[in-house]
Structures are given as structure tokens and as C-alpha cells.
Amino acid sequence: MAEIISPQQTPIAAAVKPYDIIILGASGFTGKYVVREALKFLNAPNSPLKTLALAGRSQSRLSAALKWAASASGTASPPQIPFITADTTDPNSLSHLAAQAKIILNCVGPFRLYGQPVVSACVDSGCDYLDICGEPEFMEKMEALYHERAVEKGSLVISACGFDSIPAEIGMIFHSRQWVGSSAPNRVEAYLSLESEKRTVGNYGTYESAVLGVANADQLVQLRRSRPRRARPAIPGPPPPKGSIIEHQKKLGLWALKLPSADSTVVRRTLSTLTENPDGLPGVNENPEHIKKRESFWSSMKPAHFGVKLGTKSFLGLFPTIMLGIFLGLLCKFSLGRWLLLKYPSFFSLGFFKKEGPSEDEVASATFKMWFVGHGFSDSSLASRGNMKPDTEVITRVTGPEIGYITTPIVLLQCALVMLNDRDNLPKGGVYTPGIVFGPTDLQERLQENGISFDFVSKNALSA
Numbered sequence: 505m506a507e508i509i510s511p512q513q514t515p516i517a518a519a520v521k522p523y524d525i526i527i528l529g530a531s532g533f534t535g536k537y538v539v540r541e542a543l544k545f546l547n548a549p550n551s552p553l554k555t556l557a558l559a560g561r562s563q564s565r566l567s568a569a570l571k572w573a574a575s576a577s578g579t580a581s582p583p584q585i586p587f588i589t590a591d592t593t594d595p596n597s598l599s600h601l602a603a604q605a606k607i608i609l610n611c612v613g614p615f616r617l618y619g620q621p622v623v624s625a626c627v628d629s630g631c632d633y634l635d636i637c638g639e640p641e642f643m644e645k646m647e648a649l650y651h652e653r654a655v656e657k658g659s660l661v662i663s664a665c666g667f668d669s670i671p672a673e674i675g676m677i678f679h680s681r682q683w684v685g686s687s688a689p690n691r692v693e694a695y696l697s698l699e700s701e702k703r704t705v706g707n708y709g710t711y712e713s714a715v716l717g718v719a720n721a722d723q724l725v726q727l728r729r730s731r732p733r734r735a736r737p738a739i740p741g742p743p744p745p746k747g748s749i750i751e752h753q754k755k756l757g758l759w760a761l762k763l764p765s766a767d768s769t770v771v772r773r774t775l776s777t778l779t780e781n782p783d784g785l786p787g788v789n790e791n792p793e794h795i796k797k798r799e800s801f802w803s804s805m806k807p808a809h810f811g812v813k814l815g816t817k818s819f820l821g822l823f824p825t826i827m828l829g830i831f832l833g834l835l836c837k838f839s840l841g842r843w844l845l846l847k848y849p850s851f852f853s854l855g856f857f858k859k860e861g862p863s864e865d866e867v868a869s870a871t872f873k874m875w876f877v878g879h880g881f882s883d884s885s886l887a888s889r890g891n892m893k894p895d896t897e898v899i900t901r902v903t904g905p906e907i908g909y910i911t912t913p914i915v916l917l918q919c920a921l922v923m924l925n926d927r928d929n930l931p932k933g934g935v936y937t938p939g940i941v942f943g944p945t946d947l948q949e950r951l952q953e954n955g956i957s958f959d960f961v962s963k964n965a966l967s968a
Contacts, residue, residue, distance in 0.1 A: 529612035598625035638668030666912035672767035673939035689880035737807035740887035758815035870906035
């Protein structure tokens with residue numbers, strides 16, 4: 505029988521953190537997969553994860569999630585892991601939660617509805633916070649509201665630690681470092697291809713976040729206008745052409761559709777932070793060896809304009825995404841339209857999203873490929889010669905398993921393990937993007953060891 509802890513018990517002193525990690529929302533669609541991933545590393549050899557707790561509103565659902573995760577990971581019986589009652593509408597329960605954890609892994613979305621109280625509790629207690637958010641407004645709002653206090657309290661708050669946006673961020677950093685010597689990229693396009701032997705089914709939480717994001721797009725615009733303009737990196741060459749919305753990328757064998765992507769905004773924020781801090785962010789108790797490693801790492805990073813496109817092998821494969829975009833644009837403006845979109849996700853997404861989520865077979869059969877196609881200059885000095893066109897193309901690729909339920913838990917857990925293992929070399933606190941914090945760490949190597957590959961594909965001269 506797992507230990508059950510209620511928020512009414514005696515508060516724990518802020519300095520005492522009995523749990524390395526608490527997973528909040530552990531019984532949700534994605535949360536139970538995060539639990540399964542965490543069990544692989546709990547008390548495993550060389551793992552820094554020694555203590556784990558699960559948090560949510562329902563003890564019975566937490567128990568069911570733990571049983572499922574243990575069974576799915578090949579464990580005969582569930583381990584003795586404490587359950588903690590917590591609700592995002594109950595600040596006291598969140599304060600009690602954050603007081604007990606070194607790191608909170610937040611899996612409760614949409615984050616625009618439920619995320620801020622969790623961030624607030626973590627910052628107040630000095631607890632580190634990671635989530636799987638892909639909502640630009642939430643991420644940028646948390647930075648605006650909590651960054652200074654998080655620095656003061658020693659709380660690292662990092663969103664987008666799932667498929668949104670680690671493959672794009674670490675993939676972009678990996679790509680950039682292939683431009684060696686005096687060569688330099690001008691623009692990098694990421695082409696995301698989702699593949700499956702069975703019909704692909706998306707995460708309903710992702711769909712709900714997209715609906716609410718489109719419905720409240722004006723709030724993101726207002727937020728950005730209200731904040732000081734961030735520094736922009738110096739990118740060699742002219743701004744990239746806008747290009748067409750639909751593209752036939754013959755080299756990759758894909759038809760591609762330009763997307764408004766959280767990945768793009770997160771990468772841009774990382775590049776802005778790097779422009780303001782060219783050597784990266786110093787660690788709270790960083791050793792001299794790591795200082796040299798960090799400075800050397802970022803000195804080889806070359807910024808570029810970045811965008812994301814959804815790729816499919818046939819033109820018709822883009823049709824469901826195009827239709828969903830049309831439905832979102834037409835219906836999100838009205839409360840009735842939003843209700844219809846959220847009530848009937850399968851209809852409006854032509855079957856790609858459904859409330860009950862994918863089956864185990866559908867999850868197991870799915871994979872992703874993210875191709876990074878960079879155009880730039882064999883010598884950065886060429887970019888200053890009038891309207892000189894890029895003369896070099898570099899292609900890299902990130903590949904991995906299904907994005908929502910397998911890749912996301914892998915990424916989230918590896919980010920948490922880096923924090924547990926290497927906390928002295930990370931910033932004291934603040935609200936940051938994953939790339940600027942985890943770039944100089946061994947996160948890429950950890951991901952590669954757990955099924956997410958980073959590969960150099962080709963480097964070619966472009967014809968004039």
C-alpha cells in the first residue's frame with residue numbers, strides 16, 4: 505500500500521526536500537507515461553533519482569497509474585511510492601507539494617488554465633520546476649511575472665521540456681555546431697515528419713492547448729508589446745524570403761506546410777538570451793572546468809533564422825492539418841465555436857485527435873523525424889557582399905519514438921536527471937528556455953542513450 509500524504513499534515517521546513525522528484529498530474533494521459541519512465545531510473549545504478557512521489561487530486565487514480573506504469577515497465581508489483589494530494593485550484597496543497605520536492609514535473613495542462621499556481625508555489629519555495637508545455641503565451645507570461653523572484657529564491661523554472669521543444673532546441677544547437685570554422689548558417693528550416701504503421705492519434709491536451717492558444721492569440725501579442733524588446737542575434741546575410749505556405753521539399757521526399765510553432769518561439773528566446781549572455785548562464789556553484797566547457801560550447805554556437813514545417817510524404821497528407829487550421833481560424837473567435845471544437849475533436853481534426861487518446865499499439869508504432877535544413881555561407885565574410893546568396897547547405901536530423909507519450913517522458917526525465925546530477929553547474933534560478941540551460945550539459949548524450957538520435961546527414965555546395 506502506497507503512503508498517502510494530505511496537504512493538512514505538518515508543513516516541512518523549506519530546507520528539507522525529502523523527494524528528488526514529484527510528478528504532478530501523474531494519473532493523466534501523459535503523466536502515467538512519465539511515471540513509467542521515472543520507474544526505469546528510480547534507484548537504478550548511477551542514477552541520481554533516489555526518491556519519488558506522485559501527486560494529483562485522486563488517490564485511486566494515482567494508484568491505478570502506478571500499477572499501470574509498473575506493469576508496463578515489466579515490474580511484477582508496484583514499488584512503494586508515496587501519493588500526495590494536490591489540486592491546482594488549492595494553493596495550500598501546492599505549497600505543501602513544492603516544500604517537499606527538489607523538482608516538480610508538471611504534467612497538468614492546458615498550462616494557461618492550470619500552470620501558473622504551480623509555478624508560483626515552486627518559486628516561493630525555491631523548488632525547481634519542469635513542464636511539458638508548448639504554449640508560448642504561458643511560457644512568456646511566466647518569464648514576465650516570475651523571473652526576478654525565481655532568481656532571488658533559487659528556483660529554476662523551465663517549460664517546454666517535452667517534445668515541445670527539446671528536439672527542436674537541442675537539434676538546432678547540434679545543427680549549428682556543424683557549421684565549423686568560418687562557415688555560418690543564415691536560416692534553418694525544421695521539417696517534422698510523423699510516421700506510423702497505424703493511424704496516428706494526437707494528444708487531446710495538445711489539441712485543447714491549440715484551440716485556446718488561437719482563441720487568445722491577441723493576449724500573446726499584447727504581452728510581447730508590453731515587454732522590453734529582447735536582444736536579437738547578429739545573423740550573417742539577408743533576412744530569409746517568406747516563401748510559400750506549402751512546399752515540396754524534394755531532397756527529403758516531403759510535402760511541407762509552414763506552421764506557427766512553439767518550437768520557433770522557444771528557439772528565438774534562447775538565441776536572445778545567448779545574445780545577452782554570450783558565454784551562457786553561469787552555474788550557482790560552478791567549478792572552473794565547467795566554466796571553460798560552457799564558454800567553449802557557446803563560442804561554437806552560430807545563430808540563424810529558424811522555422812518549423814510539418815512534412816508528409818504525399819500532398820494529400822497535409823489535408824487534415826489544413827482543414828484543422830481553417831476550422832480553428834473560423835470557430836475560435838466565438839464561444840460556441842470553441843465549445844464545438846473541444847466537444848468534437850475527432851470531427852474537426854479529421855480523426856487525428858480524440859479525447860480518449862491513442863491505443864497502446866498506436867503509440868508503439870509511431871515515430872518522428874525532424875530534419876534540419878540549413879542554408880548559409882562557406883565563409884561568413886561572404887554575407888557582407890551585397891545580396892550574396894547562401895552557397896552552402898547542411899542537413900542534420902533528429903529521430904525518435906512517438907512524440908506525446910514516449911519521446912516527451914524520455915525528454916522530461918532526462919532533463920530532471922541532469923538537474924539532479926549537475927545542479928551546481930546550472931543557474932541559481934530564473935525562468936528560462938531549455939536550450940540556454942541544458943545546451944552545455946550532457947543532455948544530448950543522455951537522449952541518444954535513450955532512443956532519440958542526432959545525426960549529421962550531409963553538407964553540400966549550392967549552385968549560384
